[in-house]
Amino acid sequence: MTAATITAPGTAGRLARIYGAGLTTLPLYGPEGAAEYDRLSRGDTQEIGELLRAARRVTGPVLDLACGSGRLTLPLLGRGHDVWAIDSSPAMLQLLTERHAEQPHARGTLKTVEADMSTMDLAATFELIVLGTSSVCLLDEAGRAALFSRVRQLLAPGGRFLVSTMDFGPELLTTRTAERISMVTYTGEPGDTVITLFQHFDAPRGIRTTSLLRECVHDGQTTNRTLFVSEVYLVDSARLIAELATAGLRVADRREGDELLRATPGAAQPGQHPVLLTCEAIA
Structure with a gap:
């Protein structure tokens, strides 16, 4: 659409x-x-704590898919991680670049790429790939299948893929x-x-x-x-888990609800239940 x-x-x-x-x-x-x-969205800290914890032992660059204006990218850069930031919106990437320039003390380096995340062609592999803010829901079923296949190929050995969605009551x-x-x-x-x-x-x-x-x-x-x-x-976590498995990715950890909202009191709306999945490649 x-x-x-x-x-x-x-x-x-x-x-x-x-x-x-x-x-x-x-x-x-x-x-x-x-x-x-x-x-x-600047005040929304949902998922950020979990993401930064997942990135602690990552030594190479992090791949941030559908990065938008940097809600997840900027905290990673601030912790010293190098980030490849992918988005199909040039306006969002421009905002990210401007916000990064406003943070001279960010220790990580930023590489922006304008691309469709379901067809991206990157000459690199990553220990950590993230797709936050329920952005997986931007894609239809075929698009998600193509994305998960690309993620499987881009994961370094032992790498992890963090993807969030929203369950609805x-x-x-x-x-x-x-x-x-x-x-x-x-x-x-x-x-x-x-x-x-x-x-x-x-x-x-x-x-x-x-x-x-x-x-x-x-x-x-x-x-x-x-x-x-x-x-x-509307893509609930059960459907997402099944699609990930088809693409060769298994869920190693699941965080949900209040676990993701500790830093954002009141962020959840009635009937909306955020879910964050940590995935690994199936051997």
Whole structure:
């Protein structure tokens, strides 16, 4: 699926129809949406502690897949790890490069690669490959199969692959559709920015749509109203484990729920259960 073909469902879609020409719709991972996503996710420390512990004994570079603006990449660089950061969004990679430049004391070196992680061609192997933030859900079943095959080939002997996903409770998946809405505000110049986040779950299609509505408010007037949209697949941990096994990767460790949220109190939403899998190549 491409961002250009995504139509916001649910409440976000109704707002888009109400606002009509007064609302611009853009892909979440495009140049403008990437900046909003980065600002919204900077305080999210989910998985980072587990990742840094897994990387303690790694001597070579770490491969960070779907790195985005560096939520996992930057902590690794700060600990002195060299990182190959892969993303298909040039806007996200540019943000990562800028954020890395703002951290002159980061001891690791950064190599960015613009590529589709399911077809990436890298002349290297890695002791640690990470795919966080449930980004595995960006790929359909064929894409995930291709990705796991590439990961199996890129793992150094004894290497590990850390991949996260999100399990959802029956309250979200047993009805035809469900929706979660939350709001964040930022104070700045010349006015305030209001971000409304819509999570829409379509169980029959196996799709979760994220719609991020940005509205800038100054002197009581709303300007720069923009809707950023992306779609991901609903891939629970049981399905992911089965697909990994088919690709020759077995799960050696599983962390979930509060274990991943120690540093981010309140990060979990009702009915959402984060899962982090540590995988090894099957001999």
